[in-house]
Amino acid sequence: MMVESSEYPVRPGTKDCQFYLRTGRCGYGENCCYNHPKEIPTGKINMPKCKGQKRYRTESTSRSSPSPEKREDIEKQSTEAEDILQGEKLREMQENDNDQQKLVEQRERDIERQRREARLSLEQIKQTVHFDEAIRIREILTELGFIITEGDGL
Structure with missing residues (x-):
């Protein structure tokens, strides 16, 4: 049987959030950088043994406070998630710097x-102005009665 959940981010292509798979919950919520599949299995989940410790149990089979080993695992996962989040933020800042550059x-x-x-x-405007000024000067000189020939430079 599967349980559907939509409170947490689905990130296909990234590792599944182990804590979420075991408990159906994630303390990081939308900020978690791991995948939270829409459908999670209920009941016991076959998790690999960690350094000879007992297999993990889901919340439905474990009602007592977390064991020291489980607390250590949670802290380790929390640290890993923080490291990944910091790495992503750094990459994002570098990308923003590159984009701004x-x-x-x-x-x-x-x-x-x-x-x-x-x-x-x-x-182009200067050439037009010089040409127009020469024509205007020629017109003024003609009006004043001067005779302009080709060799006069106007």
Whole structure:
């Protein structure tokens, strides 16, 4: 028989949370980095022996307080989960730093491209202004009565 649960994160491809499989509960809840299958077996779970200790029992067969061995196992799992969580946070921070660096580099490239386009546009405008000014000067000189020939430079 299987029991369905949805309180805990399902992370296919990662190790199953051993504490969750044994007890049906997980102290880390949504923050646990292990997999919590939607369906968990009920009754005894065949767990490997750990350093010659007794096999683990599910909560349904064990009502007394945890044995020292079980407490040690819980502490070990807790430490492992914390280490994994810290590692994930560090990787996430590094990825964020890399993403921010990429954004900065992209922004710098965009600014440089915009500068090049502005310079090109300015160069085109300058040529037009010089040409228009020469025509205007020629028109003014003609209006004033000057005769302009090809060799005058205007």
